[in-house]
Amino acid sequence: MRPILEVKxxxxxxxxxxxxxxxxxxRERMINVLKFKRNITEDFWALHDISFxxxxxxxxxxxxxxxAGKSTLLKILSRITRPTQGRIRIGGRVASLLEVxxxxxPELTGRENIFFNGSLLGMKRVEIESKxxxxxxxxxxxxxxxxxxxxxxxxxxxxxxxxVAAFWIPRYLSLMxxxx
Amino acid sequence: MNxxxxxxxxxxSLSDNPEYTIDSGSRQLMNMGELWKYxxxxxxxxxxxxxxxxxxxxLGFLWAIIQPVLMMAIFTLFFGHALNVPxxxxxxxxxxxxxxxxxxxxxxxxxxxxxxxxxxxxxxxKIYFPRLIVPVSSVLVALFDFVMALCLFIxxxxxxxxxxxxxxxxxxxxxILITLIATLGPGTWIAALNVKYRDFxxxxxxxxxxxxxxxxxxxxxxxxxxxxxxxxxxxSPMYAAIELFRIPIxxxxxxxxxxxxxxxxxxxxxxxxxxxxxxx
Numbered sequence: 001m002r003p004i005l006e007v008k009x010x011x012x013x014x015x016x017x018x019x020x021x022x023x024x025x026x027r028e029r030m031i032n033v034l035k036f037k038r039n040i041t042e043d044f045w046a047l048h049d050i051s052f053x054x055x056x057x058x059x060x061x062x063x064x065x066x067x068a069g070k071s072t073l074l075k076i077l078s079r080i081t082r083p084t085q086g087r088i089r090i091g092g093r094v095a096s097l098l099e100v101x102x103x104x105x106p107e108l109t110g111r112e113n114i115f116f117n118g119s120l121l122g123m124k125r126v127e128i129e130s131k132x133x134x135x136x137x138x139x140x141x142x143x144x145x146x147x148x149x150x151x152x153x154x155x156x157x158x159x160x161x162x163x164v165a166a167f168w169i170p171r172y173l174s175l176m177x178x179x180x
Numbered sequence: 181m182n183x184x185x186x187x188x189x190x191x192x193s194l195s196d197n198p199e200y201t202i203d204s205g206s207r208q209l210m211n212m213g214e215l216w217k218y219x220x221x222x223x224x225x226x227x228x229x230x231x232x233x234x235x236x237x238x239l240g241f242l243w244a245i246i247q248p249v250l251m252m253a254i255f256t257l258f259f260g261h262a263l264n265v266p267x268x269x270x271x272x273x274x275x276x277x278x279x280x281x282x283x284x285x286x287x288x289x290x291x292x293x294x295x296x297x298x299x300x301x302x303x304x305x306k307i308y309f310p311r312l313i314v315p316v317s318s319v320l321v322a323l324f325d326f327v328m329a330l331c332l333f334i335x336x337x338x339x340x341x342x343x344x345x346x347x348x349x350x351x352x353x354x355x356i357l358i359t360l361i362a363t364l365g366p367g368t369w370i371a372a373l374n375v376k377y378r379d380f381x382x383x384x385x386x387x388x389x390x391x392x393x394x395x396x397x398x399x400x401x402x403x404x405x406x407x408x409x410x411x412x413x414x415x416s417p418m419y420a421a422i423e424l425f426r427i428p429i430x431x432x433x434x435x436x437x438x439x440x441x442x443x444x445x446x447x448x449x450x451x452x453x454x455x456x457x458x459x460x
Contacts, residue, residue: 080304
């Protein structure tokens with residue numbers, strides 16, 4: 001069987017700034033050019049030569065200490081940053097959940113937020129419409145559907161966020177960040 | 181490893197979605213196919229921004245009309261009446277509004293698209309989608325305001341009983357198209373620069389102010405007496421847009437060379453902008 005996810009020799013390098021407080025301002029950069037000075041940076045390999053395969057149906061967990069590179073790996077898999085070296089082959093659509101409720105806007109109503117959030121996650125409008133009732137049922141906020149999100153309690157916001165995510169995950173390969 | 185029960189479902193979704201690879205190399209300038217796949221997100225981003233823009237305002241969409249009307253009144257009072265700025269033989273309010281109409285599309289589109297990447301960074305850092313959607317849809321929001329103001333402009337034309345040549349049917353859309361190109365080019369460029377250097381957030385209002393006086397919005401280009409000055413002004417991409425937009429009203433044949441310079445410069449900016457945006 002072919003793996004659904006194939007990671008080969010994956011590495012990610014970040015540059016750490018040691019001067020001017022971590023920010024690179026335009027002024028600093030121009031002055032450095034005039035002075036023929038290179039920007040002082042240090043290489044930092046967040047990931048180094050990682051390879052693994054995942055087959056359909058597998059559950060795969062990554063455990064590690066702070067700064068071990070778990071989130072970096074997830075960010076690369078969900079295409080938010082590019083790897084420095086190596087390649088990944090993905091068979092299927094990745095559903096990456098770095099955070100539930102991304103793109104929720106406090107001024108929009110619950111209904112509007114379901115549509116925008118669903119669309120951000122890659123759902124088609126028809127798809128959202130067909131699942132809309134289920135999402136609302138699951139979240140249990142139908143009474144407040146047309147209330148702006150800013151009037152929701154934080155628990156209600158979280159329930160809504162999870163409901164949208166829950167109805168979108170199962171069909172694809174899903175990545176999820178868990179924390180205590 | 182014991183969760184093999186849902187293999188058929190996974191296999192099914194495998195066939196639905198073609199596989200793809202992620203590597204360190206950069207792809208082509210614009211991934212058209214991908215943008216098309218995400219076309220609904222353009223709509224949702226634009227729709228969200230329009231909704232948010234006019235939430236909690238009493239006058240709502242009317243603000244899109246009030247602003248240009250007030251601007252027109254002020255310019256008519258000071259430049260039209262007090263300073264007697266020539267207006268190519270049409271009533272000064274019509275002249276200035278035709279310019280302001282496109283100018284507002286340009287300035288609001290440019291400033292919102294330039295800030296769009298930073299103001300949506302919380303989404304960009306969490307979910308993948310073609311990044312180009314963000315600045316493009318903020319230009320589309322400005323286009324929405326423009327359509328509102330355009331309706332008012334037509335009312336104004338009727339009020340002043342201003343004759344409009346039929347060539348408006350193709351000259352106006354061309355003018356609008358050039359404006360959109362002129363907005364998107366620097367817009368995407370500055371949006372990418374703004375992510376790296378926040379200095380650009382302070383450059384934009386200043387830049388727009390300077391360009392406003394460098395572009396013949398509130399005065400005709402014929403007022404500039406030195407020819408060299410006219411050519412410099414023509415580099416501003418908005419010159420062609422506004423001039424093309426005005427031709428059907430003023431019935432004067434414009435300097436095609438000047439318009440050509442301006443149109444080419446807007447396209448160059450677009451290519452440069454897209455290139456820089458992709459690189460970052």
